Amino acid sequence: MNTDWWKGAVIYQIYPRSYQDSNNDGIGDIPGITSRLEHIANLGADAIWLSPIFTSPMKDMGYDVSDYCDIDPSFGTLADFDAMIEKAHALGLKVMIDQVISHSSNEHPFFQQSRMDKTNDKADWYVWADPNPDGSAPNNWQAIFGGIGWSWEPRRRQYYQHNFLAEQPDFNFHNPEVQQYHLDNMRFWLDRGVDGFRLDTVNFYFHDKLLRNDPANPKTDPEKGEWNPYHYLYHMFSKNQPENLVFLQRMRALLDEYDDRTLVGEVGEAHHPIEIMGQYTTDNRLHMAYSFEMLSYQFTPKHFRHQVEAFFEGAPNGWPCWAFSNHDVVRHASRWYKEGMDRNDLAKLAGALLLTQQGSICIYQGEEMGQLETNLEYSELTDPQGIRFWPEDKGRDGCRTPMTWSANETNGGFGNVKPWLPVKQPQLERSADTQVGVDGSVFETYREILKIRGESQALRTGATEYITSDEAILDFIRGGEIQCIFNLSDKAQSYTAKNGTVLISNQAEEHNGQFTLKTNGFVLLRLN
Template sequence: MVLTESNIEGAATAPQWWREAVIYQVYPRSFQDSNGDGIGDLPGITKQLDYIASLGVDIVWISPFFKSPMKDFGYDVSDYCDVDPLFGTLEDFDRLLARAHALGLKIMIDQVLSHCSEQHPWFVESRQSRDNPKADWYVWSDPQPDGTPPNNWLSVFGGSAWQWDARRRQYYMHNFLASQPDLNFHHPEVQQAHLDSMRFWLERGVDGFRLDACNFHFHDRQLRSNPPATNRDTKTVQDTNPYGMQAHVYDKTQPENLRFLEKIRSLLNEYGAIAIGEVGADDSLGVMAEYTADDNKLHMAYSFNLLTPEVSAHYIRTQVEEFETRVKGGWVSWSVGNHDVVRVMSRWGGKNATPQFAKMMLALQLALKGTPCLYQGDELALTEADIAYEDIQDPYGITFWPEFKGRDGCRTPMPWLADAPYAGFSEHKPWLPVPPEHAANAVAVQDQLADSALNYARHILRWRKQFPQLTRGEIVFFDAPEPILALRRDLPGHASIVAAFNLGDQPVSFSWPQAEGARQLTEVGLPGTLNGTELELPAFGAWFGELA
């Protein structure tokens, strides 16, 4: 339940390690190129693991690197048990894993189970006939009498969720690209095949999985059409996309998925591994709570709710409080950036965002109850790149241009060296351009600046580990005027920590009697002053204190 000023219930118990961890997401195509082909790879990640370890994070989430025709840049898998040659070899992955473990880092890999590539041998066989051994491994359906698809389901990437196949003279379902057919999870052999592929990676030593689109696994057996949406999903779908016009009652988030997640959890328990599930749903908070309840499904739910264009203190408070109200003992991972959304410096910081905004936003993320997930480059305060139409690679952006430019702007290469070609990412032209403003903020530049966003990230990530209140404590929010977010973290046996954040680009002040007498935690290194009960915060400022 959400704690109130007069209601602090129960004693906190020592949580599992992953509740105290910080996740760092690596998008391998754009992290570090080791062989000069302009595309990042596994040896490149291995080369930069010392950098990742220097941040003070605990888990490295690596986006898909499996064999793939790359029509959706690895989220269209053609072999779940091998590395795509673009990224290296299985031996390269083993070396990456060994080096990460030597540095005290855990490796979590992306699993795209709901759909695969049309080039996967499973689908190649399935589409050959209606009576082959894998004929029912995918969602096939006859057309309606007039030849139209069986229902009104839509693809997230635009258009119908059904693609006609001339060989079987049937439609197959695809929630994303037509080249990404959806697997039929009602078939027990499909479930077992995925559990087997996960075991393959667990045997190699991976520490966990990030489950992509984990509420898309099952569909309604009757293929009933979705009703119109009463409230549009604006958290995971752009308002230019008709996908949000439907209430997704039948095409995803089916009750059968709970049992499959329990099977995954049983497998993970054999290896002491973890799973975090990406949840995009009409009622995402409710699904997240359900999928993490009872300690027998997901360890954590990955939230889209802070990846939206909307930003306000009220909005952030509402999302956290609503999740806490409905969580039922589960756990959430809060992220403000990833490979699918505009970078937070531009999305929430706006045109006036400075490195100070990046520092404040990281401090805020680390103050929330949950496991923080950071996206590569956000520690450098990188802004969204402006990609010219002729350079766009993302099929999503190509479809919805110019109202939606796709996801390439947050996927540009990591800048390592300001003066090197392509900012030290590659010796040859990379798959996406490196903006000059990113090169100016390269790792090597910020390494030398004591007050850089990068060095601040290193400092506060380690500082947070000293305070179990911030990793294990309950959370309370205070009423404060916009754009101030004020909160408290409570853990029995420890002094409470209070914190306030100015999300605006102008100085603010407010009366905060609940923080009176608190000792300022100056080690946080963010500008803010508490005089008695009056808190003054500069633009993008923050303040932390410890109550006696």
């Protein structure tokens, strides 16, 4: 038993629709995931996290749930899920699943009942509000996918709130019955053997009961404006409410009834995400939280240092979870690429940088091969965000295309029929079969660093001492034992390391402790 297995763990995120299609319907599924678990165990990850697999009409690819206690038929059955957990545990992998509880699908039976009138048993389970005297929406809250965050229901003569699509109505967490409903749903999966939850939009649960208008975003450039009206607002009242903290403690109390379980929350916030991460991981709330701060286009030593230092200064007893890519952002091997870079060297450096951070780590499927963002045409999109905001924002489909297992097989080995998103040549060139077991490949570099991390308590949980974070070099020491040096500039750099033994390096040459690090060069040393 290791009750703190999550602390410093490396979690491999699986996007189920795109991992492996086992029944040739073009959609990845749970039996497909089960058949590929050895790949993740061989890599050296500690756990897997599955994006939503619950019953859903798939208006937002499973982030619109209509049944929280069953598997969507496109992914398989509860029996398939049980078999996957059994195999994962046999391979030494923990299993975490996405919990999307701030909102449901509009096809959820409770919303269908709630929208009928103001007096039914579920009338207060969602966020309803009367119109203004002129019939307009109750306030200025915006939806992330565009437009006002309220939709009209003629039967109730009221608006309901939705932070995302109109098909994703927000639950009213001020209702204690709603809170208990979701705790009961989580218990259902805990009893099935799930080791933890990734909590989607964890800071969105509660809204301001007075429905006050959000103020204007002070960061908006009045000349340039914003591509999405959601970004014109500072979201003071539509999310980040203090009641959230009390409910997170109830969640934590539930998980504490079980052995070795964990909670990691996604903080979706543009203004003070690191502070919220710290607040949410102290005082018996979440075990871990992550934000989008390391999922941005910023790629400088000062940026990475600031995120880690700001977190631990604000929450010395909290714990972060860092990621460079996920299912919502452009893949980092494309996001940070600059003309003239070697893409494989960039991918290797990113892997080394991520896997040496103080905190727990999320790897997104395919990044262990240096997978790139897929360039899609408008006609190929399925993501409502991309469809709504094209071409200013191309949406999230480019990072969600199928895993490529074999460069010479149909659809890269994902399945034998046309997949839900296309497999293209740049992705085939980074297939697993071209890298697994190949010395010096991105995969084997990740695997080697994961082995180093797994065998080093200094890297898993040790404190970070920063030595240098200038315009080019990021140098820090973890746990007083492992020195980590990275060249994030577009020019070769000379740098003097401390006295130690090289554990792994790439694009780095040493002479008497003096290293020449080429662009995207790095070195990890065990100090003598």
